[in-house]
Amino acid sequence: MSGERARLQELADQALRDLAGLDRQVDDGEIPDAAAAGLRDRYETTAARALAALDTAEEHSPSEPRKPRRSRGRLAAYALTAIAAVIAAAVLLPLSVGERPEGGFVTGNELGASAAPPLSRDPATISNAELETVVADNPGVIGMRLALAQRFTEQGDYERAAEHYAEALRRDPGNPAAQAHFGWLLLQVGRPVEAMEWVDRALDAAQPPLDALWFKANIALHGLDDPNTALATLERMRQRDLPPTVAQQVDKLAAVARQRQEEAGR
Numbered sequence: 272m273s274g275e276r277a278r279l280q281e282l283a284d285q286a287l288r289d290l291a292g293l294d295r296q297v298d299d300g301e302i303p304d305a306a307a308a309g310l311r312d313r314y315e316t317t318a319a320r321a322l323a324a325l326d327t328a329e330e331h332s333p334s335e336p337r338k339p340r341r342s343r344g345r346l347a348a349y350a351l352t353a354i355a356a357v358i359a360a361a362v363l364l365p366l367s368v369g370e371r372p373e374g375g376f377v378t379g380n381e382l383g384a385s386a387a388p389p390l391s392r393d394p395a396t397i398s399n400a401e402l403e404t405v406v407a408d409n410p411g412v413i414g415m416r417l418a419l420a421q422r423f424t425e426q427g428d429y430e431r432a433a434e435h436y437a438e439a440l441r442r443d444p445g446n447p448a449a450q451a452h453f454g455w456l457l458l459q460v461g462r463p464v465e466a467m468e469w470v471d472r473a474l475d476a477a478q479p480p481l482d483a484l485w486f487k488a489n490i491a492l493h494g495l496d497d498p499n500t501a502l503a504t505l506e507r508m509r510q511r512d513l514p515p516t517v518a519q520q521v522d523k524l525a526a527v528a529r530q531r532q533e534e535a536g537r
Contacts, residue, residue, distance in 0.1 A: 279324050286317040399423070406435070413443050417452060424456050432456055447476035451483035454490065463494025481517075484508045488524060498531040 293310055296302045302310075397405075402419050409415060420435035436456060439449040454469035467490050473483040484504055492501035505525045513521065 282317065286314045289314045410438075411442070413439050413446055413449065417446075417448055420456075421452055424452070424459065429456060429460055445476075447473040447478075447483060448480050451480055451486055454483075455486045458486070458490050458494050463490055466490050466494060481508065481511060484511075485520075488528075492524065492528050492531065496531070498528040498535070501525075501528040502532070 290311065293302065293307055293314065297304060297307045399419070399422065402415075402422070406412070406416050406419055416435050416439050420432045420439065423429070423432035423435065433456065436449060436453045439446060440453065443449060450469050451473035454466040454473070457463075457466035457469065467487065470483050470487045470490060473479055474487065484507055488501045488504040488508070491497040491504060502525060505521050505528070508521050509518075
């Protein structure tokens with residue numbers, strides 16, 4: 272990373288750290304809301320400008336492959352990191368979660384604080400806008416909000432995914448599915464260290480979701496270049512009663528991790 276890009280990255284990081292600190296000061300009553308508004312606008316503007324300039328610098332770098340623009344996604348991840356840091360600081364005990372389907376990956380749909388309203392159509396046929404309306408009408412159903420956030424993540428709309436994860440964590444800071452999938456989102460936008468921290472929080476739950484183990488293995492291998500942790504995590508997955516298709520995915524990722532181990536030992 273060139274000196275200029277490093278400077279821009281640090282400028283954005285500092286602005287988001289300032290945002291997190293500002294939120295804590297407001298919550299503690301140290302700064303009134305009116306005074307905080309101006310500071311918040313300044314910090315957000317600084318982060319947005321630095322990330323936009325960083326993308327421009329990356330695109331014009333002659334020595335590195337061109338990368339797709341991701342300033343919106345990165346800004347969303349930075350902002351969500353700041354928001355979630357404030358939320359996490361207020362958590363005393365993780366909240367209990369409902370039973371997960373035996374051997375199944377957690378989708379979050381079974382973790383809502385209240386029962387989700389029945390859907391008369393196949394969820395795959397429901398548009399994002401329609402699902403947004405359902406979520407807005409049922410704000411306390413965390414699982415439905417997480418399903419929508421996961422859909423946005425899969426579609427690469429990281430900013431909208433971040434908004435829903437932030438709201439889910441605000442309503443239920445100790446929800447392990449929200450923590451795990453938030454960590455997965457952070458990996459997508461190039462924040463593997465923070466991603467691992469959030470997935471590890473999910474794994475501290477009394478009944479950690481299987482997704483969290485899968486995410487941890489992928490973050491370790493692809494985000495942190497740590498095949499040893501990836502293999503140890505996959506071995507933990509094998510202790511579960513895995514469906515055949517999931518077991519195959521575990522075996523494939525383990526093979527990649529072992530190959531990475533061998534390459535590192537040469």
